Amino acid sequence: MENIAYYNGKIASIEEMTIPINDRSSYFGDGVYDATYTRNHIPFALEEHIDRIYRSAAMLKISAPMLKDEMGRLLRELVRRVDCPEQMLYWQVTRGTAMRAHAFPKEDKPNLWVLSWPCSVKDIHAKLKLCTMEDTRYLHCNIKTLNLIPNVLAAQKAAELGCDETVLHRGNRVTECAHSNVSILKDGVFRTAPTDNLILPGITRGHILQICRENGIPVDETAFTLEEMMQADEVVVSASSVFGLPAVEIDGKPVGGRAPELLEVIQQAYMKKFLTETTPQAG
Incomplete structure (x- = not known):
């Protein structure tokens, strides 16, 4: 694939992926995210980035969508599906999907988004x-x-x-x-x-x-x-x-x-x- 998008188990290209309008990120930006780069289809410092998104989620009282090890396996698998070995890997966890209301929804079911597309780190000689x-x-x-x-x-x-x-x-x-x-x-x-x-x-x-x-x-x-x-x-x-x-x-x-x-x-x-x-x- 040229790029990839994931949403709660559904996989498609970024251009084809659709997200429910009631995802709380649409109303409130109610979620957390992280990102890293890959080389040879290997995400750099992935465990540290996963630890950080879990810390951010905990501070906002957002439940983890899965165990850390599961998230790591999922992210590595999605990266392998993209043709280019150098990618920007981005993922976010939102509080869930519910009708618009400021207070947390009664159902505790977070949403996981993942996107990855060809991209390289900046030249270290740049000014x-x-x-x-x-x-x-x-x-x-x-x-x-x-x-x-x-x-x-x-x-x-x-x-x-x-x-x-x-x-x-x-x-x-x-x-x-x-x-x-x-x-x-x-x-x-x-x-x-x-x-x-x-x-x-x-x-x-x-x-x-x-x-x-x-x-x-x-x-x-x-x-x-x-x-x-x-x-x-x-x-x-x-x-x-x-x-x-x-x-x-x-x-x-x-x-x-x-x-x-x-x-x-x-x-x-x-x-x-x-x-x-x-x-x-x-x-």
Whole structure:
């Protein structure tokens, strides 16, 4: 298949799949999601992404549609059905299907959506242009919910300005980007916002922290300001498809470019991790 869609056991192409109009995601965005990339039909860091979607669901009191092991087997099987070995794998769990009412439906029966289509991770040698925007999202950014209108508006601002991403900030504190985490390198230290309720704990962010520790790079998980970001040696954007790319411009002003060797250590280690974990094992 060129791509694949799954809904509660039904499988079709993305173009052919239909969803009940009463799925609560249509009314309220009442659900959670996660995503990762595949190489050689192997989803990267799948268990970590499954753990995160289960945590997000639990925080919203959404029941799990199946056991974690079952979800892993299902996702791997669906990925194998798509012709292209490099894919974006996306899945979401919604609270269920019921007539519109704000309170939870009496029947506890969540819906599982899965989509996968050809897509590759970004070139680690790419340079990014960023813009900034006040973070007006609610106070549960640590939950990976479907409620993403502020993120959509931020991403659209970047598109209109010819930028790659929008950095969000609450007052002077930098939080994260529209659909990425943002960190900085300063004086040899990798600094990134704490995983409080104002940011999503990115899987890639966590991997980069591990790589830093393994390579003797000090880590500081404290919030930083807009001024500190603009004066950083490197501004680093990370997401499932972005393995620590540097920004060269923010709001039209040049930034970073003062610690390329240190950033390359992180990037190369991450790429090695990705290639190793997505290479089929002999036997």
